[in-house]
Amino acid sequence: MESRHVLHAAVRSAPARAYRRLRLAVLATVFNFVCGTAAWAQPLTLEQAWQQAEAANPALQAVQANLSTARGQQRDARAPLWNNPTVSGEWLRRRIPEPGQAVTNTRDWSAGLAQTFETAGQQGLRRRIAEDNMAATQADILDVRRQLRLEVAQRFFRVLGLQQRIAMERETLRLIEDSAAAVQKRFNAGEDTRLDNNLAQVEAEQARNQILLLQEQLIQARSDLAALLQLPPPSLPEVSGTLDTPLPRYTLEELLASVDRRPDLRAAALRVNGARSLLRLERAAVSPDVTVGVSYGREGSALGNDTLLGVNVALPIPLFRRNATGIGRAQTELTQREIDQRALSRDARAQLQALWRQWESLVARVERLQREVLPRLEENQRLSRIAYREGEIGLLQLLLLNRQVLDSRRNLLEAQTELRLTQLAIEGTSGWPGASGPLAEAPSPVNPNMVNP
Numbered sequence: 001m002e003s004r005h006v007l008h009a010a011v012r013s014a015p016a017r018a019y020r021r022l023r024l025a026v027l028a029t030v031f032n033f034v035c036g037t038a039a040w041a042q043p044l045t046l047e048q049a050w051q052q053a054e055a056a057n058p059a060l061q062a063v064q065a066n067l068s069t070a071r072g073q074q075r076d077a078r079a080p081l082w083n084n085p086t087v088s089g090e091w092l093r094r095r096i097p098e099p100g101q102a103v104t105n106t107r108d109w110s111a112g113l114a115q116t117f118e119t120a121g122q123q124g125l126r127r128r129i130a131e132d133n134m135a136a137t138q139a140d141i142l143d144v145r146r147q148l149r150l151e152v153a154q155r156f157f158r159v160l161g162l163q164q165r166i167a168m169e170r171e172t173l174r175l176i177e178d179s180a181a182a183v184q185k186r187f188n189a190g191e192d193t194r195l196d197n198n199l200a201q202v203e204a205e206q207a208r209n210q211i212l213l214l215q216e217q218l219i220q221a222r223s224d225l226a227a228l229l230q231l232p233p234p235s236l237p238e239v240s241g242t243l244d245t246p247l248p249r250y251t252l253e254e255l256l257a258s259v260d261r262r263p264d265l266r267a268a269a270l271r272v273n274g275a276r277s278l279l280r281l282e283r284a285a286v287s288p289d290v291t292v293g294v295s296y297g298r299e300g301s302a303l304g305n306d307t308l309l310g311v312n313v314a315l316p317i318p319l320f321r322r323n324a325t326g327i328g329r330a331q332t333e334l335t336q337r338e339i340d341q342r343a344l345s346r347d348a349r350a351q352l353q354a355l356w357r358q359w360e361s362l363v364a365r366v367e368r369l370q371r372e373v374l375p376r377l378e379e380n381q382r383l384s385r386i387a388y389r390e391g392e393i394g395l396l397q398l399l400l401l402n403r404q405v406l407d408s409r410r411n412l413l414e415a416q417t418e419l420r421l422t423q424l425a426i427e428g429t430s431g432w433p434g435a436s437g438p439l440a441e442a443p444s445p446v447n448p449n450m451v452n453p
Helices: 002-038 046-056 058-064 066-077 122-188 194-228 252-261 263-284 324-389 395-430
Strands: 086-096 104-117 290-300 305-314
Touching: 046 058, 046 122, 058 066, 058 122, 066 122, 086 290, 104 305, 122 194, 122 263, 122 395, 194 395, 252 263, 252 324, 252 395, 263 324, 324 395
Parallel strands: none
Antiparallel strands: 086 104, 104 290, 290 305
16 A cells, blocks of 8 residues: 555656656856855864854944953052042232322232042952952953854864765765665666556655755755854855764763853852942941142231141041942842852853753663664665565565665764753853864763763
8 A cells, every 4th residue: 555655656756757857967167156156265163163263243343342451450450549630829919008098919829739539449449440340350351252263163063974974975865776776777677566666766856855854954054054153245165174972071960060160150250249349339438538638828918928837638428328329239140140140150050050961861761873773774674675675575665674774874873963062051051161172173972871871
């Protein structure tokens, strides 16, 4: 019954096969032209992709521009005093009438210097806030760089997975076309039926269509990578590397302990410290500042010039305005910063645990496919070809075994790609030291017993 349905489908599609072949050929030509003219001359490595992204990424450049503000705040906070000194001067001309004498003209002048001093340690608090803000800004830059590298690596390995998938599909297509050619010869010799010939041709067409579908996905994946690298619009970069993922040298407990080293969590902690210092600064603003001034001047009279030297002190009385607005605003900011820090830490640990469970499942899948499923299917494929040439099995059985092998290889390649992406996400989420460095080249395999079961 199944063979009859397959035969009917093949017969119905026979008039349209010529058109499909022409369409597939045109798409293949366009794909090869685009990739051949727009791709980079040499395939990109992961390290080269990172360098290109860091040099041109607008988000990274935008956060790096914040350093100017942080440096300016530091310069202001490092000054000896927060308030600038005040210089004053006065010049007067007076006419002094004396009874029975001529009018005396005098010129009076005075100069003064005043300085306001803070009395509650505000300058030290400002310096602490500025230092925390600078450190948080630098941590923000590291976090944007971490996220950028993680996203570049994910897109990089998606392109790499599709490239290897297309190479595998082309090898499979070659084998299918060889089988289809052999069936065609046997059909022409009268040894096989039209059903077998149609089945072989349909299988070859499906393999060609699968390659074109993957090529379309590869074009989109390369375009996404090119956009992240800020390459010119025609560029569709190829990549080079491996999907083999070595077993890591860390456990889940070590990863959870490493979460606090993430740049964004460090920045959140620094901003909480800065908010605490700001609250203390606003409370200290209630303490009145003392203004001390000195003055020197000359004052004329009918008898001569008098020299004046004075010292004055001004102290405001904090009776009405107690800086309640500034204190309340600083308290609100501190509360919000603490909430954001706790939420970020909790989300990072929850995400890490979910990724670890996903990683364990993918490791089991890859090992099972590599050790148990794929070797047996490949042996069955080899034996089935011999049996088909000897006439012991039919074409349907041969195609079924070929399909099983192809599906298993696809599953293995997809599982390896997901495993690589998951490990990248684990190292990026945990803030593992060196997570953005040695990913381009896989380190040597380690003892599996070191991995947390």
